[in-house]
Amino acid sequence: MSRNPEACRLTLGTLLQQEHELIKQFESLLADEYRVITERDMACLERVIADKARLLDQLAGLEQQRTAIQQGAGFDAGLAGTTNCLCWCDPQQQMAPLWQNLQALARICQRQNRKNQQLVDLCSRHAREALHLLRGEEPRQDTYQADGETDNRHSNRSLARA
Secondary structure, eight states: OOSOHHHHHHHHHHHHHHHHHHHHHHHHHHHHHHHHHHHTOHHHHHHHHHHHHHHHHHHHHHHHHHHHHHHHTTOOSHHHHHHHHHHHHOTTOSSHHHHHHHHHHHHHHHHHHHHHHHHHHHHHHHHHHHHHHHTTOOTTOOSBOTTSOBOOOSOOOOGGGO
């Protein structure tokens, strides 16, 4: 892309609109993911994870396009580069609210994704602890002792043998 501000503004405007639509879909999908994790709906969770991966790929593609445009116009990659590029090609700041909203939605999605991951980790830990109990092991069994030797203190007493 040349250093034509009008062409840059039009192209970036289209990309930002597309990113905004996708990030809204992603936000909704993260809420769905939280719901299906709490409901332990594994079939639905698989679909949500596949949809999430698809949206992330699309968002990454749009971000790469945006980066190429702003670098072609002489600006750095990243958030600061996008902001500087927008100031150059959109001096009336018509796209500023869209860019700010996009950044705010991205932060919301980051927090929700972290929350979902914590929930998955908690569910996973509970499942591991339940398996340890069913095997007759201590739920928080260490693999190694403090001196680095294998910890063989725990016998494998399965509740199924009782």
